Amino acid sequence: MAHSRKCSRQTVALLAALLKQPRSWQHGYVLSKETGLKSGTLYPILMRLGDQGLLNSRWKDAEQPGRPPRHVYRLTTTGLAFAREQAEVSVEPASVFGPIKAGAR
Amino acid sequence: MTSTAVCRWLSRRLIDVVRRFSPSEREDWAHAMSREVDEIPSERDAVMWALGCVRASCYERFISMKPSSWWPVRMGMALWIALLASEMFAYSVITLANKLRLFTEHLPLLEVPPLWESVLAVVTAVSFLLAIVLILRRSRAAFWAVVVPCAMMLSGFALRVSRPESGVPQNLSMAYHRSHYFLIWPILGLAMTMLICLTLWHDRRAPVPN
Numbered sequence: 001m002a003h004s005r006k007c008s009r010q011t012v013a014l015l016a017a018l019l020k021q022p023r024s025w026q027h028g029y030v031l032s033k034e035t036g037l038k039s040g041t042l043y044p045i046l047m048r049l050g051d052q053g054l055l056n057s058r059w060k061d062a063e064q065p066g067r068p069p070r071h072v073y074r075l076t077t078t079g080l081a082f083a084r085e086q087a088e089v090s091v092e093p094a095s096v097f098g099p100i101k102a103g104a105r
Numbered sequence: 106m107t108s109t110a111v112c113r114w115l116s117r118r119l120i121d122v123v124r125r126f127s128p129s130e131r132e133d134w135a136h137a138m139s140r141e142v143d144e145i146p147s148e149r150d151a152v153m154w155a156l157g158c159v160r161a162s163c164y165e166r167f168i169s170m171k172p173s174s175w176w177p178v179r180m181g182m183a184l185w186i187a188l189l190a191s192e193m194f195a196y197s198v199i200t201l202a203n204k205l206r207l208f209t210e211h212l213p214l215l216e217v218p219p220l221w222e223s224v225l226a227v228v229t230a231v232s233f234l235l236a237i238v239l240i241l242r243r244s245r246a247a248f249w250a251v252v253v254p255c256a257m258m259l260s261g262f263a264l265r266v267s268r269p270e271s272g273v274p275q276n277l278s279m280a281y282h283r284s285h286y287f288l289i290w291p292i293l294g295l296a297m298t299m300l301i302c303l304t305l306w307h308d309r310r311a312p313v314p315n
Contacts, residue, residue, distance in 0.1 A: 027144070028137065028138070029141050032154075038153070038157040039138065039158050040156070040157030040158070040161045042161075043134060043158065043161040044161050044164055046134075047131065047134055057137075067143075068140060069140070070137075070141065071133075071134075071140060071141070
């Protein structure tokens with residue numbers, strides 16, 4: 001991806017959600033709740049960000065014993081810079097940090 | 106069976122679809138999506154989440170697909186391009202033969218296109234032949250090898266249409282045809298060529314599997 005290019009509203013919302021807690025690993029469902037993105041939109045974006053080296057993902061053991069591990073996500077250093085850049089160039093700052101109401105599934 | 110159990114069963118089945126549909130390079134992600142379903146407290150939300158995951162896996166499957174990797178598709182595309190190449194060869198041979206007075210009967214309409222246009226037709230035909238080789242060899246350059254001669258062919262056609270003395274505008278007019286349906290064939294031909302270009306463009310962009 002050309003990093004100077006403006007991302008979609010959904011990607012910007014996801015980057016903003018990840019940027020809120022840049023050090024902590026976040027679950028897909030939590031990100032979905034925070035951004036208002038449905039899983040059908042959220043995962044392709046996460047995959048693209050991962051492919052571009054903007055997102056780190058790993059399996060994290062569940063807090064409750066006996067539960068299988070879950071996939072968690074965090075921005076890389078490059079991803080952090082990119083997310084900040086996107087937050088700045090966004091023309092609608094209010095919509096960036098708010099959940100997307102009409103997100104596709 | 107309660108509605109909760111039905112929802113849980115449905116979300117499980119949908120997740121099975123996700124695992125089956127996801128391309129091999131996204132296996133880890135399919136597993137991640139399926140694990141997340143188990144953590145959703147509401148059964149209805151879990152079904153909706155699983156439905157979204159099906160959509161995501163279908164999307165990933167679609168963009169990872171390479172239709173030209175299937176040999177009948179590849180052969181079909183090569184055959185169509187061969188047809189275009191033969192058409193261009195035929196056009197150039199007929200016009201050049203007429204210009205060189207190789208025909209016993211002189212055809213004035215074939216005098217209209219300048220020599221460079223016939224030469225361009227030969228170049229286009231040769232480029233199409235190169236495209237056939239690249240398509241059969243599954244090269245990523247096949248896209249440009251088809252697009253460039255197509256653009257040359259269309260510009261040559263546009264040039265002929267712009268000159269009334271070439272006879273092409275008259276040939277395309279309704280006065281020479283009984284119905285509008287004669288336009289179906291050139292439109293279908295153009296659509297077929299565009300479909301091939303789109304397929305090659307898609308294959309060019311498809312990620313290389315890990």
